[in-house]
Amino acid sequence: MDKKLIGVDLGGTTIKFAITTENGEIQQRWSIETNILDEGSHIVPDIIESINHHLEMYEMKPEQFIGIGMGTPGTVDLEKGTVVGAYNLNWKTVQNVKEEIEKGTNIKFAVDNDANVAALGERWKGAGENADDVVFITLGTGVGGGIITNGKLVHGMGAGGEVGHMNVHPGGYLCTCGNRGCLEAYASATGVVRVARDMAEEYAGNSKLKQLTDDGEEVTSKLVFDLAKENDPLAKMVVDRVCNYLGLACANFGSILNPSAIVIGGGVSAAGQFLLDQVKNYFNEYAFPTVKSSTEIKLAQLGNEAGVIGAASLALKFKD
Template identity: 70%
Template sequence: MEEKKLIGVDLGGTSIKFAIMTMTGEIQQRWSEETNILDEGAHIIPDIIDSINHHLTMYAMDAADFAGIGMGSPGSVDRDQGTVIGAYNLNWKQTVYPKRDIEAATKIPFYIDNDANVAALGERWKGAGDNQPDVAFITLGTGIGGGIIANNELLHGVAGSAGEIGHITVDPQGYMCTCGKRGCLETIASATGVVRVARDMAEEYAGDSQLKKQLDDGDEISAKIVFDLAKANDPLAVRVIDRVCFYLGLAVANIGNTLNPAYIVIGGGVSAAGDFLLQQVQKYFEEFTFPNVRDNTKLRLATLGNVAGVIGAASLVIANNKD
């Protein structure tokens, strides 16, 4: 099997990323396609099949050259059945059958998992996780996702909801979440959460602040704008980011206290704030962890960027062929 190749597919609402990789995780070819979500997402799986088959023809390869295809998908994934339901950003409202359809059309074994889980696998294998057996991953984007690897195994839980870090309750009297409960981390520390916190704090803030002026003027703001203003010492933005990082630090400390992984890796769009974000979170992580965890679990920024998904997806093939 060593000389065979892997295919990783990272399915998102805007684009589908593909990679052909070696069994040791080196990317040899990479490409992407636009995600066509029209007609309730009916074009997505045929487009994936066409793209894979087209590129295999282009590279003079066939099914026998590959150990398997791994894919990360939004929505509720049934790994055993190879199905997905409720991926609303793909317009997949009904159950779809990626495994059945892609295996039949490519003749290559196919494996699937949740997109946040496969990003965790990618960062753990070839990124900031240093291939350690115990790594937690949190992705800060429009929402907050995560994945937990313990003793070399990706945790799924009894109903597939292990690693839903975005729904850790950090403020029981806080904002309502789309999940139906109050105070989820996602409502505060996601990209949309940062903006929500900024708007609320601006209403009570009376001093001089560029952030307050932009909000009062009705300008569109983003998490990036809030972080950039905080880096420039805008007094309101500094307070907003401190509040966000308090709750984020509390959540990652609880992960550390519960799991004691080697690394808690922070990725996603909000993590582009870099060391500025990490230092703020680290302060509260140290406050809320007990000494053994504080000394042995380290916070790190993700390093793979937008290839974490394809690398982690490809690693599903290896994980499912260990025996």
């Protein structure tokens, strides 16, 4: 009988689970709320309880599974299976996640950073088309992602693949990491709004975006892109600036890695082809000639399922 995989996508508000085939096809999925009280001490027991409960419900046994894979915020020790510094989970001290979950479920367990895991999912079953060389950029509250070369995730000395902290504007906006000019400071959802507010202050023409900003109305990255699609002149300038930085970052990744695809996902990517076309224009302006013709800029396909599918793929290393 074919064995299954379990993928766990651990987030600050929700923990998503999926049972998949060896080929990454989701067969069952569910989610629970993340209980971060008491320094996050309930999280791992809740994961164990939820997995055991669902296996009992589906009349499945631990020996039917190759393993469990999990994506988590924070700094991960891949060998020890520990996590530290996941502040949105209230995990301030080292968490022995692997040891506890293996003991609680009797199933082998692997863990990696959540952005890396989403990259694995998009590479395996999404826009990456299971290619050996893929870069994934996710544009959300921050900018995260992962780099896969020769079929393996790049970890470096622990901070490899921090795509959001590529510097695209030396001396520019202050980033949450403490540096200035990071991609995250411009192309995240909060970054887009920041660019919009700054450009609105200097803009003298007629613009709905300027009017909303001047009136103190709430401005979101979605609103900026929607107005740009409607030809609002200021919104178009904001989007152009953001896409310039994104295109520059993609060109730099292309020149260093020459992947088959650079995949853009996350909430901001919901702007779709409108965003993609402008990023491609700047990519083509900045990229090394060979890279322009061999690296494709694409939109992510898996949405919220990238995390659980990528997490499940971590467990394939336990396959006989």
